[in-house]
Amino acid sequence: MSASKKDKSDNGAKRSIRVKALARVEGEGALNLTMRDGQVEELQLKIYEPPRFFEAFLRGRDYQEVPDITARICGICPVAYQMGSCHALEKAMGVFDQVDPAIRMLRNVLYCGEWIESHVLHMFLLHLPDFLGFESAISMAADHGALVKRSLRIKKAGNDVVALLGGRSVHPVGICVGGFYRAPDAAAAAALARELRVCLDDMCEITLFLAEHITFPTLEREYEFVSLCPDDEYPMNLGRIKSNKGLNVDQEEFGRAIEERQVAHSSALHAVVKGRGPYLVGPLARLNLNAEKLLPRAAELLPKVCKAVGKMLPWQNNYFSLLARGLETVHALELAADSLGNYVPPVRTRVPIVPRAGIGGHGTEAPRGICWHEYRSEADGTIVSARIIPPTSQNYAMIEADLRALAPQVVELPDEDAALRCEHLIRNYDPCISCSVHFLKFSRVRA
Amino acid sequence: MPVQKVLESRASDKPRLAVFKFSSCDGCQLQLLNLEDELLNLVEAVEIAYFLEARRRELPPPYDIGLVEGSISTGDEEDRIQRVRRDCKYLITIGACATSGGIQALRNWANIDEFAGYVYPSPQLVSTLETATPIAAHVFVDFELRGCPVNQYQLLEVISALLAGRKPNIPTHSLCIECKRRGVPCVLVSGAQPCLGPITQTGCGALCPAGGRACYGCFGPMEQPNIASLGSWFTARLGYSPRKMKRMLRLFNGYLEPFKQASDHYERLEEGQER
Numbered sequence: 125m126s127a128s129k130k131d132k133s134d135n136g137a138k139r140s141i142r143v144k145a146l147a148r149v150e151g152e153g154a155l156n157l158t159m160r161d162g163q164v165e166e167l168q169l170k171i172y173e174p175p176r177f178f179e180a181f182l183r184g185r186d187y188q189e190v191p192d193i194t195a196r197i198c199g200i201c202p203v204a205y206q207m208g209s210c211h212a213l214e215k216a217m218g219v220f221d222q223v224d225p226a227i228r229m230l231r232n233v234l235y236c237g238e239w240i241e242s243h244v245l246h247m248f249l250l251h252l253p254d255f256l257g258f259e260s261a262i263s264m265a266a267d268h269g270a271l272v273k274r275s276l277r278i279k280k281a282g283n284d285v286v287a288l289l290g291g292r293s294v295h296p297v298g299i300c301v302g303g304f305y306r307a308p309d310a311a312a313a314a315a316l317a318r319e320l321r322v323c324l325d326d327m328c329e330i331t332l333f334l335a336e337h338i339t340f341p342t343l344e345r346e347y348e349f350v351s352l353c354p355d356d357e358y359p360m361n362l363g364r365i366k367s368n369k370g371l372n373v374d375q376e377e378f379g380r381a382i383e384e385r386q387v388a389h390s391s392a393l394h395a396v397v398k399g400r401g402p403y404l405v406g407p408l409a410r411l412n413l414n415a416e417k418l419l420p421r422a423a424e425l426l427p428k429v430c431k432a433v434g435k436m437l438p439w440q441n442n443y444f445s446l447l448a449r450g451l452e453t454v455h456a457l458e459l460a461a462d463s464l465g466n467y468v469p470p471v472r473t474r475v476p477i478v479p480r481a482g483i484g485g486h487g488t489e490a491p492r493g494i495c496w497h498e499y500r501s502e503a504d505g506t507i508v509s510a511r512i513i514p515p516t517s518q519n520y521a522m523i524e525a526d527l528r529a530l531a532p533q534v535v536e537l538p539d540e541d542a543a544l545r546c547e548h549l550i551r552n553y554d555p556c557i558s559c560s561v562h563f564l565k566f567s568r569v570r571a
Numbered sequence: 572m573p574v575q576k577v578l579e580s581r582a583s584d585k586p587r588l589a590v591f592k593f594s595s596c597d598g599c600q601l602q603l604l605n606l607e608d609e610l611l612n613l614v615e616a617v618e619i620a621y622f623l624e625a626r627r628r629e630l631p632p633p634y635d636i637g638l639v640e641g642s643i644s645t646g647d648e649e650d651r652i653q654r655v656r657r658d659c660k661y662l663i664t665i666g667a668c669a670t671s672g673g674i675q676a677l678r679n680w681a682n683i684d685e686f687a688g689y690v691y692p693s694p695q696l697v698s699t700l701e702t703a704t705p706i707a708a709h710v711f712v713d714f715e716l717r718g719c720p721v722n723q724y725q726l727l728e729v730i731s732a733l734l735a736g737r738k739p740n741i742p743t744h745s746l747c748i749e750c751k752r753r754g755v756p757c758v759l760v761s762g763a764q765p766c767l768g769p770i771t772q773t774g775c776g777a778l779c780p781a782g783g784r785a786c787y788g789c790f791g792p793m794e795q796p797n798i799a800s801l802g803s804w805f806t807a808r809l810g811y812s813p814r815k816m817k818r819m820l821r822l823f824n825g826y827l828e829p830f831k832q833a834s835d836h837y838e839r840l841e842e843g844q845e846r
Contacts, residue, residue: 147627150597174594174645175699176675180686185818192787196674196823199598199720241605249604249625260626262614273611280607291778293605294598294720295789298782306783384692547627 137161139535143543146550148250148260150200151557155546157531164531169524169550173557182510187213187479187501188301194497194512195295198556200245203238203286204490206299207231207361208497208512213301215376215484216501219475226470227303228361233463234289234299235360235488236456240282240323241293242491243407243449243456246554248275251446254548255338274330278323278453284316285460303474313464320461327457328425331450335432340443343530343549347440347522348397349409352489358417358455359410361488368413368438371397376485378496379511382518394521395513402521405493406553407448412438419462422455442526442552449491449554479505490515492554516556523553586734589621589634591655593641593648594675594703599666600624600640602723609727616734632658636733638726639712642668644675644703656710663729664706667719671791671827674719675703679826705827714739719789719823722774742773745793746786749777758785765805765819770796791824798833813840 143155152173158166178197182190191209195202210231214220248271249261258264265272283293288308290296298305350371354363365381366372373381382403384395397403415426415437429447430436439448481503487496493515500509530549534542590600604625606613620630637659643649656662667673678686683701687694706712716729725741732739746768750757758780759766766785768777772793779786792798798820805811820834 145623147623148625150624152592152623172647174648175687175690175697176594176644176703177678177686177690178674180689181674181677181681183689189818189822193674193822196596196598196719199596199601202596202598245604253627259628262619262626263628265611265614269611276607276610283605283607291782292720292775294601297779297784297787300784305779 138165141534141539141542141546143547146547146557148253148547148551149555149557150198151555153550153555153557155527155543155550157527157546159531159535162532162535164528167524167527167531169520169527171557179510179512182499182507185507187217187499187505187507190499190507190510191299191301192295192297197512197514199294200242200556201238201490201492201495202295203234203290203299204488204495204515205497205512206296207235207488208486208495209499210299210301211361211486211488212484212497212499213501214475214477215486216482216499217301217477217480217484217505218482219302219477220484222475223303224470224472224475227473227475229463230289230304230307230470230473232357232360233460234286234296236460236463237282237285237287237289237293239360239456239491240285240453240460241279242282242554243453244275244279244282246491246551247446247449247453248272248279251551251554252334254544254551255340255446271330274326278327278457281316281319281323281457284319285464288312288316288464300474302477303472305473307469307473308467310467310469313467317461317464317467320457320464324421324454324457324461327450327454328421331425331447331454332428332432334450335429335447338446340433340441340446341545341548342441343443343526343533344440345442345526345529347409347442348400348403349412349438350397350403350405350518351410351413351494352487353413354417356417358414358419358452358459359489365487365494366413367397367403369397369400371403375487378487378494379485379498379513382513384513384517394524395518396521402525403518404442404522405515405518406445407452407491407493408439408442408445409493410489411448411451418451418455419458421458422451425454426451442549445552445554479503487513490556492516492556493518514556516553519553519555523550523555526552585616585618586635587620587630587633588617588636588638588730589632589659590619590624590638591621591640592623593639593652593669593706594644595641595666595668595673597624597640598720599669599718599726600638602665602721602726603638606723606727613727613730617730634659635661636730637662639664639669639706640666642672642675642703642705643700643709644678645699649700649709652706652709661713661733662706662710663714663716664712665716665721665726667717667789667791667823668703669706670715670717671824672703672705674823676826677821678703680821703826716741717772717790717824718774722776725774743794744773745769745796746771746773746775746777746780746790749773750780753777753781755780758783759804763809765809765811767801767819769801770798787819787822788830789823791827792830796829798829802833802837813837817841
């Protein structure tokens with residue numbers, strides 16, 4: 125829903141674009157954009173998602189309860205929160221280096237499931253309608269029913285991967301600090317691997333189809349891309365955190381390498397790289413920094429996709445995030461299919477832990493980008509402090525910067541079209557507003 | 572209002588479904604979109620009139636069925652739920668936040684200013700209520716569907732039942748029955764794990780016990796649970812302290828009776844005010 129106001133005065137033409145409730149995003153947000161003579165006068169991406177105070181009530185809980193609780197920050201990417209909590213707490217408990225390769229492999233498979241379900245949800249149900257001119261996938265299904273059905277089958281396979289390891293796809297129950305409560309059944313894993321292979325072929329086809337048939341808006345920007353950059357695999361759970369502009373830190377240091385700043389036009393917090401400025405996390409950043417680590421099917425697809433859109437990496441246009449998600453989904457489908465196809469139940473599913481006083485910080489790659497956690501524990505495993513930096517609060521400053529860059533392109537458009545163009549840009553980020561309660565903009569304290 | 576009547580009143584078109592979000596994680600409304608095999612049939616059967624997470628188009632009220640996710644934790648939400656109630660003929664709350672206040676109801680036992688000061692650098696800008704409460708504490712609710720998250724097939728059952736004009740078939744017995752039915756070995760008796768299954772409502776499919784861990788109560792209390800009995804088992808046989816008992820009960824459904832009352836009891840024990 126949008127509204128706009130035009131008034132001519134001596135100061136020139138003023139134009140306001142308001143989107144009171146952003147649709148097809150996760151959580152609650154609004155947009156206010158005011159322009160005068162084609163210049164942005166005021167721009168606010170407003171967030172009215174209520175605060176839920178997770179870090180506050182994590183204090184006093186047992187460390188083993190943490191992954192169950194942090195999952196509830198986000199129903200779409202619970203695995204990201206569980207993985208961040210588990211890795212950080214394993215560091216605090218001093219067992220991080222003892223986690224078996226088999227457990228690490230299963231964690232990657234679990235994460236593949238979340239990437240698949242979340243990416244496909246966003247690509248086809250939330251983002252693609254913008255490119256094809258529909259208000260929703262429900263309307264889009266009338267003209268593109270086969271495509272929607274194919275995407276739902278792939279999304280379901282992603283959910284099934286999470287359910288295989290976690291019991292269910294929203295707030296999975298199988299994950300604990302140290303590993304898993306139980307290893308998946310080998311026969312079920314093999315059956316799912318076969319379905320994943322079918323989806324892999326289809327996803328390759330669909331991704332190339334999208335690259336060849338969609339017209340992508342152009343908004344080339346100078347981004348600082350930030351992602352995990354492991355040496356030997358496409359980023360997911362492990363790796364140093366690097367950027368294309370020289371950031372290169374250990375996992376534990378990341379919380380100190382960035383700062384959350386308050387800026388003049390908004391009381392919202394913006395995460396910036398210290399001494400530099402806004403940065404971008406998520407699929408486009410991961411792909412640009414790690415393309416050479418994609419598995420064979422995605423690696424083979426990448427040049428075809430680049431050729432279809434006429435742009436080689438690095439992509440500086442975040443509308444291509446749709447394709448980056450497509451390529452990452454292909455990668456995740458292949459990794460999950462291979463891992464489950466060769467799966468042998470591990471000797472042990474979790475590392476034994478003796479609680480201790482400690483501190484641990486770790487970030488993993490949520491579908492939307494780095495999700496970083498830090499915890500401090502007492503000797504009996506009780507949490508004494510918690511800090512969580514979700515991906516969308518890191519992208520928030522960049523979303524606003526993109527909107528400022530876009531504004532001159534939309535100033536002459538009719539209201540509805542201008543609002544749609546802004547919304548489309550916001551959806552490039554797959555913003556997860558429920559997660560990002562750190563950048564809330566509020567008016568007044570209520571007595 | 573009888574179900575049949577609700578839906579017959581708009582016999583000429585499809586019943587209108589609306590989905591509303593309050594303080595929550597989005598997971599319960601996501602369960603609708605996670606009905607991959609049924610989704611396209613569902614949108615044939617009902618008109619998705621308002622569902623911000625899925626579509627941009629909004630049809631004006633009234634709505635035949637309103638699904639409400641989330642708890643009431645801000646002043647705006649207090650006002651908005653009244654409008655939502657007015658706009659919906661049949662109001663169904665979905666999930667632990669909407670039916671119990673959810674995990675954010677842990678603030679109800681804390682000092683909200685201290686909480687806000689811990690999380691936000693400028694807590695004076697935070698606009699929030701001191702409590703997070705279930706929808707039924709504010710307006711009349713026609714049906715409450717439990718779970719953190721709700722089971723998507725139970726959600727489909729509730730919608731289907733409304734469309735067919737019958738009572739939703741949602742069992743309210745304990746999770747134990749489900750384990751016995753499925754032949755899942757008891758993690759409490761044979762595994763000495765602190766399982767909340769005996770006092771928790773079924774609905775998840777016994778996921779935790781089947782996966783080798785104790786139930787942590789995400790579907791909330793069953794009908795008339797014997798919490799005292801389970802508590803003395805945990806205390807006597809597993810060596811649980813009142814503090815641990817309190818913590819177990821105060822999770823995703825902690826503010827829902829009788830979990831709330833029992834957790835307050837263990838808190839008093841912890842503080843040495845009893846015995």
